[in-house]
Amino acid sequence: MAVIRDVMPAFELVQPNSITDAQKVLEQQGESWVLAGGMDSFDWLKDRIKKPRVVVDLSGIAELKGVRATADGIEIGAMTTLTEVVEHAVIREKYKLLAESAELVASPQIRNQGTLGGNVSQDARCWYYRAGWPCYRAGGNICYADTPEGRNREHAILHADRCVAVNPSDSAPALIALDAKFVIRTAKGERVVDAEDYFIGPEIDITRLHILKPGDLLTAIRIPSTWAGARFYFEKVRDRNVWDFPLLNVASAMVVPSGSIERIRIAVNGAAARPLRLKVVEDAVRGKPPNAATGEMAGKLAVMGAVPLQFNAYKIPLMRNLVKRAIGGVQEATWTS
Amino acid sequence: MSKGDTGSVETTPRVYGAGHKLIGKNYVTADLYAKVTGQAKYAEDFHAEGMLFCKLLLSPLPHARVKHLDVRQALAMPGVKAILTADELPPPADTLTDNGTVIRANPKSERALTMEPLYQGEPILAVAAVDEFTAAEAIEKIRIEFEPLPFAIDPLDTLRPGGPNPRTDGNIWVQSPTPPAVVGAPPPAPPPPTIGALKWTEAEFADAKYGRLPMGKTPDEWSFGDIEAGFKDAALVLDETFVTPDTSHQPLETRSALAYWQNGKVYVHTGTQSTAQTVPAIARWLNIDVSKVVLVSEYTGGGFGSKVTAGVSLIIPALLSKKANAPVMMRISREEETFIGRARPSLLGRMKVGFSKDGRIIALDMFVISNNGPYDANGDVPTSGRIVSLLYQPVAMRWRGVTMLTNTPPRSAQSAPGGLQGIVIMEPIIAKAARKLGLDQVAIRRVNCPEGKAPFGPEVKGKRPYATSAFLREALDRGAEQFKWSERVARTPKRIGTKVRGVGVSLSCYVGGTVGFDGLLVIKPDGRVNFQSGIGNLGTESVIDVHRAGAEVLGVPWEKCDVTWGDSSKNLPFTCVSGGSQTTHAMTRAAYATAMDARQKLKEIAAKKLGGKPENYDVANERVFRKGGGAGMTLAQAAKYAIQLGGIYDGHEVSADLNRRTKASAVALAGQGLLAAAKDNYPRDGVTFSYIASFSEVEVDVETGKYNIVDFLAYADVGSVIHPRSLGGQVLGRSILGIGHAIGQKWVYDPHYGAMLSTRFYQSKPPTILDVPVDMQWAALDIPDPETPVGARGVGEPPVGGGCASILNALSDALGDEIFQRAPVNADTILTSLEAGRPMQHPLMAHI
Amino acid sequence: MSDIEDPKTIECPPNTLTRRDLIKRVIVGGVAVSSASYLFRASTLLRQSAPGTGERLLTINVNGQQRRADVMKQETLAWTLRHKLGLTGTKLGCDRAECGSCTVLIDGVPHYSCSVLTHTVRDRKVLTIEGLASSDGTLHPVQQGVIDEQGFQCAFCMPGFIMAAVAFLKTNPNPTRSELAQGLSGNLCRCQDYDKILTAMMRGAENMRGASRV
């Protein structure tokens, strides 16, 4: 049977307006596809790689949208658009790290439609996987990128296990650095997990980047006030300044009361199948001044055990330098002309 | 993040077209209102009653034979109307040139569909159905099995001893000689090329181990001067390998087409770079008479060489429409365009260059091979040699090259075909030489750049051909001044923190015009002048701009002028294709000739009616009148008289030297007013080229490998300026097209399956608005070319090479010569090389 | 788009056209005809395909008009606009949310209409390039800016750019070139006329400010 990579296949569109209804639908319908902003989903559908019988559109569910103040920090509905996140006063004031990361996602139109929940739950962008090839991640038994001649410039340098795809999310490392909690609604009820536990690598499940099981819904992301107004650093390195996914990005939150790092959380993405929280680095720099020397040390520590593929060796110095900057900072260069 | 509006170049706005009323002046083109309101109809915007949609089945293999095909299930689906396969295509037709020469069709050339796909993504068959949804479902119901055949996506792989052949019978085109001319008979055409196999020895491949391009036998070679002597005398000899990327044209409008048959004629709506020349192409592809083809192409969403005469794929809806007896719309998806749309061939180049101590190039040994795709050979390889020989004026030069076939999508001319590649291979070497010789980058280009009737290429009949003119040195000097070159070079520090700045300059040039085409206009009895334009409307605005020259000659205000374009049934003249930057030059000449013809006829009419000799009359301000005052008449009156007089005056008789297509159009328009039609017979001493000096500054972050283009200036030597705004758009637009080759555009292929991985924009990386400075600068010398009456030369291609090369030179100025050996240059290249202290990227591997 | 009839007024395709009519309609205003033929084909499809059935006739507010159309569940807004409502000013450049040619405003916010399901904009206001000029034909200040500066080349990307600019300039009426570039960064121009586009859009901003003053 021939293949065509154009024109969305037919599906039944269900548009619930409450989480409960959404869950009912997901329980009743077998192979159904959950549609948030759709910026990732439409690729799968238009390429006719995924052909769900039912698509459940969450855009009508008010309770999934908006930013609410909580007793301790804020709660962001999973269906809140990235633009709303970028522009929200409280986020800009207290959790700028998240705003900065969201602002660097794709393009303005995509941020107007793409949601925070979607951004953290999006699938890998490995070009073999996205071409619909039967790789491990697609349920097959091969990785086409990690072969003697495979093209793997954008692939993993850490924690690869058969699959070498990376997680492409920009907001994920920021949320990990902010110690965010992800609220998941499952058939059994509500479940809250730490940001870093929301993501899983191929060694655990090679077909998914996160812990959501069919029928589960990510409903909200809570950010505790623990890191409000901390010293933040976010940097994303990509080829083009619009649209492109990160080659690597880094997010850090530090509390530096008196010249030395008291508390710190730091994460990178684009290096492995899940955003990596760098606990080793955190422990190593705690109590040290946030300067170039500490940064150097942190950078070297961060890339320990990194294994380059044929075309992605650059990611090692890149990650080293990004971690270094996230802790030691970077000198702003301005020429007078 | 573009830092463009900090530290930008301030300029005094230049005034162009001194002494002219229309030429060199800005105005609003007639097509703009429709564009800006969304009324402008591109091919895909047309609809027809009962229109069917068609979808293509593409080959998943790079080279294979269809072993088994079963479409019954698809045909049985409700809503599926017809399926077209390769065996239903008309046989390729021969071409009859205007001088009667018959050019035999090449049976091995590309066709719209095939049962032996030669690249992944080549169309096998097409399904027409009531809608796209049904057509797509039908494609998935088709059973098809392939027999895989050997394939090569890398030109070096197929050159290796025992390497795979991209086509069953070889890997290169072989041209057998043209038979001798027979007296009386039309000049004979060369026989269609055949396919042969070229393999190099292991010994010849030895260099590849060290990242240097191996140099085996090549079918093509030329030289002038004594290069060995040159290398002996040289103060510095450099031997460098450089590889340029394969880049898709990616016009935003894909090659979609709508077709239907009425009264035995096929009506085709599609985008094209030439309304006039696409009609015979369609007739040839469908193997029908030209008179049976109507082409509608009012607006074309970009071409850049990929739609020179549209694309052969348009016969698919045409044939399906005949089969299903209904209009058929073929909407080409972006992915399909990536395959069947065209691309620029990558060139692998190796240059041995000998410099005197003042930087003069005294010997140049150039070797290039191209990655051509499986079908007809492109001119990039030979052109690269001629452009380099003109732009750097080497004292002695040898050029060798070969065009290699591969199982990758077909290539075609892309803005500055061969020119970009030649310049981009050459410029980094000049930059390196300047550093080694301690010379200023502008200075070393000054001593080498062409001037006046500069020679190029090898001798033809004992004499080297030469350019009509070149004022590049002046452009270089003025550009350096405007860009504050010396200030930027002197500025310290070069590095602040992790950021390093570098400046780059590049010369650039390309063919700037052809001659010998026709113009056609009618002065209507209401006094309005109607220009017939066969030029494609692909955004350069030359479709309208060139006629300003005619209006100026006729002394008619632009408000009284109309331009007819975009529909071959509307009697258009024989026009050049808008490719190779020929239009502005060729068609202003034709417009000028036509306007002169109209002036002459006006004077003759006046003389007939008012007495005296035609030469006693003059034409200006919409009147023809006796010199020194007295009797005269308006153009409106003259038009009425022309109709009364008939004959040569209203188009019933036209000059014999016109192209038959122009004659046909004139006949159709005869009697509507004063009809002027003329062929451009103006003499031209030399070949027309246009030139650009490009300047850029980059800021590189050595910790991330990321860089921004801080500033850019292109200074143009393109003859007289016709329309400053569209010229500026071309100069900067094509510069960025070149810049794209430096900062990211590429193809990525999986070598094992011969499949393209970079089918999406986020993978092939066309530049975005944030990848270039927010205020780029351009200027033009506005010095008329002495060999053309209007003085204007073409501009489309010349800026491209300079755009790319000036960025590469700025990068090596910032980072040194040990960073890259190929374009594009990205964070990965920069970081790995900086880590290692030498170029680390696989230098010769294709599509990484 | 006054020459376009509302599809709902056409029940079946007029099959009594002369050839001349057909060609005329094809080239000028064939849209009404096409949406008719679409209605026809859609209803046949309705019978044959199981998924995507259910209630498909919907009314959307486009350019201030209530427009009815028969829309498949998997249909994108770009497709509905172009093929059901005849609003072909909205272009499809990539159909994958990475070129911006299909940008329209939904409740004043720019979206890639190639990546919006029509069924999700039922109760929202859609504005396309065709709805920008006022009914008397006066161009929107941003459109006028393009005319003033001869912005764009092939202009296939133009409608998307203009819609993005119109929305951006509402939030930031007096931007620097860099800010404007950021605002327009979701749109690709392959003629790479970015510099002239920015100039034209800056002029558009100026025109808008001028217009708001009077």
Place this chain on the structure above:
Amino acid sequence: MDLLEWARNPWGQNIPIHIAWFLIWVAAIAGLLFLMVHATYIRYFAKARAFANTDSPVVAARIPEHVPRHSLTARMFRWVMAASMFTLLFTAFLPKVGFQFDWVTYHWIAGSVLTVSILFHIIHASFFMDFWSIWPDRIDLRDAGRRILRFVGKPAPPPDRFAKYPLENKLYHGAIIAAGLSSIVTGVFMMFRVRTIFFPRNPYLFNDMTWGLMYVLHGLAGVGLISLIMAHVYFGLRPEKRAITKSMISGWMSRDFYLKEHDPARWPVETSAPPARSQGARTEGLTDAG
């Protein structure tokens, strides 16, 4: 219901990628059913079993109290193999039934251990042990025939006692060889597809179809082993087989059991002159655990 999972390779060709995982349950259930049927049969329906006893007291007297059965090396190999086999089965199938963990590393390490131990066993068995003792011989086949006849109530002479290994044991060993070797051979090649310490990763060693079949074979052998090992453990725990199981730990079996079940003529345990053969009286034996 498809027994294999198929995929379309980059060239659009259909290739099997592995077995359908429900076969795991099929194998487990099959194993379970066998145990139940067998246990029930033994408990309620099994006829008394008879051997032709040919020992003269003289012979019996020559048999030592503890009949040596398995050398230390043989036993060590046996338990190493068992351990790696269990690791392989659990790391292979637990993730498939929902217990997700980092399994691949354990799997290929256990696989390597098994491979080495099997290689050792082959050499050891071929050169240092009575290689043929585990393969059915003519008498086994003859006796099998006789037993069947007696089972269906036809007259037939009683079968001889076993040699070192009962026929069932030999057949089981054969099945294990088949399943084990196929999973080992395919498994070794599959190590080219993951990162191991042995060789650079190269998934293109074979063409897609060959690889697919290899994965299928590996899977089938794997699920096959589930049933086989279930049966094996079951027998190991059955009362009448305990002596054999024990001997796999201690290395010896008692003279009584030896004389009941094994024919000194076919499995001589003392080096003196071969025992004289004679027909004669019979003794009631254990039930046949075929």
